[in-house]
Amino acid sequence: MARRKSKRGPLDYAKSPWLIGFGLITFILLYAPIAQLIAFSFNDSKRNIVWRGFTTKYYAKAWNDPALVEAFVNSITIAVMCTMVATIIGTATALWLWRFRFPAKSAAEGVMALPIVIPEICMGVAVLVMYSRFGSWMRGVETGPLHWLNEFWAIWPPLNLDAFTIARIWNEFFSVWPLNLGAITAAHIAFSFPFVAVVVRARLAGFNREFEEASKDLGASEWQTFWNVVLPFMMPGVIAGALLSFTLSLDDFVITFFTAGPETNTFPVKVYSLVRRGVSPDINAASTVLIVITLVATIIAMRMQAPSKTEG
Amino acid sequence: MENWKQNKAVFWVTALPGVVWLLLFFLIPLALIWGMSFGEKTSIIDIEITGTLANYSRSFEAVYLKIIWKSIWISVISTAVCLAIAYPVAFGICFSPARWRPLLLLLVILPFWINLLIRTYALIAVFRTRGTLNFTLEWFWNLAFLDKLIGPFQPLELLYNNGAVIVGMVYVFMPFMVLPLYATIERLDRSYLEASLDLGASQWRTFFSVTVPLTMPGIISGIILVFIPMLGMFLVPDLLGGTNAIMIGNVIARQFKQANDWPFGAALSFLLMYVTFAALALRAFIGARMKGGVGV
Numbered sequence: 001m002a003r004r005k006s007k008r009g010p011l012d013y014a015k016s017p018w019l020i021g022f023g024l025i026t027f028i029l030l031y032a033p034i035a036q037l038i039a040f041s042f043n044d045s046k047r048n049i050v051w052r053g054f055t056t057k058y059y060a061k062a063w064n065d066p067a068l069v070e071a072f073v074n075s076i077t078i079a080v081m082c083t084m085v086a087t088i089i090g091t092a093t094a095l096w097l098w099r100f101r102f103p104a105k106s107a108a109e110g111v112m113a114l115p116i117v118i119p120e121i122c123m124g125v126a127v128l129v130m131y132s133r134f135g136s137w138m139r140g141v142e143t144g145p146l147h148w149l150n151e152f153w154a155i156w157p158p159l160n161l162d163a164f165t166i167a168r169i170w171n172e173f174f175s176v177w178p179l180n181l182g183a184i185t186a187a188h189i190a191f192s193f194p195f196v197a198v199v200v201r202a203r204l205a206g207f208n209r210e211f212e213e214a215s216k217d218l219g220a221s222e223w224q225t226f227w228n229v230v231l232p233f234m235m236p237g238v239i240a241g242a243l244l245s246f247t248l249s250l251d252d253f254v255i256t257f258f259t260a261g262p263e264t265n266t267f268p269v270k271v272y273s274l275v276r277r278g279v280s281p282d283i284n285a286a287s288t289v290l291i292v293i294t295l296v297a298t299i300i301a302m303r304m305q306a307p308s309k310t311e312g
Numbered sequence: 313m314e315n316w317k318q319n320k321a322v323f324w325v326t327a328l329p330g331v332v333w334l335l336l337f338f339l340i341p342l343a344l345i346w347g348m349s350f351g352e353k354t355s356i357i358d359i360e361i362t363g364t365l366a367n368y369s370r371s372f373e374a375v376y377l378k379i380i381w382k383s384i385w386i387s388v389i390s391t392a393v394c395l396a397i398a399y400p401v402a403f404g405i406c407f408s409p410a411r412w413r414p415l416l417l418l419l420v421i422l423p424f425w426i427n428l429l430i431r432t433y434a435l436i437a438v439f440r441t442r443g444t445l446n447f448t449l450e451w452f453w454n455l456a457f458l459d460k461l462i463g464p465f466q467p468l469e470l471l472y473n474n475g476a477v478i479v480g481m482v483y484v485f486m487p488f489m490v491l492p493l494y495a496t497i498e499r500l501d502r503s504y505l506e507a508s509l510d511l512g513a514s515q516w517r518t519f520f521s522v523t524v525p526l527t528m529p530g531i532i533s534g535i536i537l538v539f540i541p542m543l544g545m546f547l548v549p550d551l552l553g554g555t556n557a558i559m560i561g562n563v564i565a566r567q568f569k570q571a572n573d574w575p576f577g578a579a580l581s582f583l584l585m586y587v588t589f590a591a592l593a594l595r596a597f598i599g600a601r602m603k604g605g606v607g608v
Contacts, residue, residue, distance in 0.1 A: 023400070122584055222319070
């Protein structure tokens with residue numbers, strides 16, 4: 001680490017050439033593979049080992065691959081839907097845990113943090129099992145163990161709905177785009193809203209509750225206080241949380257891999273199937289686009305979070 | 313904080329969305345596979361929950377025990393290497409000029425936000441037989457006229473072995489290790505280091521007897537934060553390890569995809585969950601002891 005005999009102050013570790021060198025090498029090793037991936041997306045060579053001149057033809061090729069574009073659009077759609085719902089649920093959860101004292105609160109906090117800590121694959125297979133169970137219940141309403149549902153619905157003659165019709169309507173409803181992505185989106189929301197809650201709650205920790213009391217003393221309703229006092233304060237946290245859930249959803253491979261049916265593809269799942277077949281420049285091009293989108297969202301999110309330190 | 317009884321309407325409005333969503337799309341699914349882990353297959357599609365422990369005992373058969381053992385040691389080595397790299401990096405960032413710190417920290421964690429699959433794919437391009445690393449080695453080989461002396465360069469088989477998986481794990485998780493380490497080293501009271509140095513301890517002695525013990529909470533958080541996802545990792549062993557370096561994650565995935573043995577897959581994934589819970593309990597226990605015991 002630091003050399004013993006030197007003219008530096010004893011705690012001037014940042015000037016230690018060993019430490020600087022070590023850090024520099026780490027940064028280079030961290031970025032070199034990504035830099036190479038981006039550089040080779042512009043490389044005019046199929047085999048991608050030596051530089052043979054600049055080209056953007058692999059971007060055009062990726063753009064003209066309908067399966068890849070469809071997967072990309074699916075991923076963005078899922079990420080947008082996930083962000084909208086996860087932000088609302090996560091913000092509500094943050095407000096709930098920040099504002100109230102209630103029995104078994106620490107247990108509730110622990111359970112809310114569970115999707116953040118458990119291995120992704122456990123959640124992936126769990127959601128897979130649930131969806132397949134749900135699917136077989138839906139198919140089984142006519143004859144299966146849920147037959148009683150049929151009689152139950154038949155009591156309702158004016159609508160003339162039996163369980164079979166309901167199952168059919170349900171299936172048709174969820175086969176229309178973008179609702180056919182609903183199953184994946186619901187799972188994405190489940191693992192990303194706890195992250196939103198953590199970020200928003202961190203922001204709320206710096207909130208002076210006297211403002212809220214003052215607002216209520218001056219006659220504002222619960223809703224007006226929330227809308228005009230609490231929400232503006234926590235907005236940077238909410239935006240940071242939204243962007244976080246956007247990147248989390250866009251990046252997810254494992255959970256989508258287990259929940260996606262054969263006819264719905266997301267970008268990471270599509271890239272996975274391509275990567276298994278080998279390295280090719282159009283994967284580089286498509287990956288570069290995704291890297292740029294994620295990094296822009298992440299940097300904006302970090303900018304949003306930064307001011308909370310100074311104001312708090 | 314308000315007592316929930318003072319404003320029940322707001323309490324329920326804020327509580328229900330998260331609770332219901334988590335229940336429907338997280339807790340119920342987990343409960344389902346937990347139940348399934350005690351079940352057995354009665355036909356191709358039917359699974360009956362019989363309360364059997366056969367799935368768990370099957371996990372401890374030699375074939376699977378070997379894979380579990382391998383997952384553990386690969387994760388342990390990768391975690392140790394992560395720590396050995398991340399500690400000096402976090403330490404250096406903490407002692408760098410204050411205006412540089414946010415930028416350096418951002419640079420370390422930025423790769424973490426890039427899609428895991430893309431980062432793993434980037435590594436394949438570096439390590440494959442006709443990849444960047446072999447190409448560079450060949451260049452040096454020819455530069456030293458070794459091709460004239462010994463013969464043409466033989467590309468190294470760097471992918472599809474345990475080493476490749478360890479390198480991949482370290483590459484993917486190192487940024488994650490830096491965060492908790494940075495958080496504790498930054499809060500370190502530097503006068504302890506000065507005192508140790510003034511009293512004649514060497515820099516190394518100070519580091520191992522003062523700095524490391526004082527930053528132990530960060531080290532433990534970092535280890536747990538990185539070790540748990542490594543243990544259940546699916547993508548890295550799948551893409552970099554191939555068939556030679558299978559880990560628990562791959563076995564679980566196979567039970568749910570090709571092998572179609574859901575009860576066994578459920579038991580394996582719950583074994584992973586039990587390990588996770590144990591690790592979290594350990595962290596809570598150590599955290600509580602540190603607060604009470606070591607007064608510094």
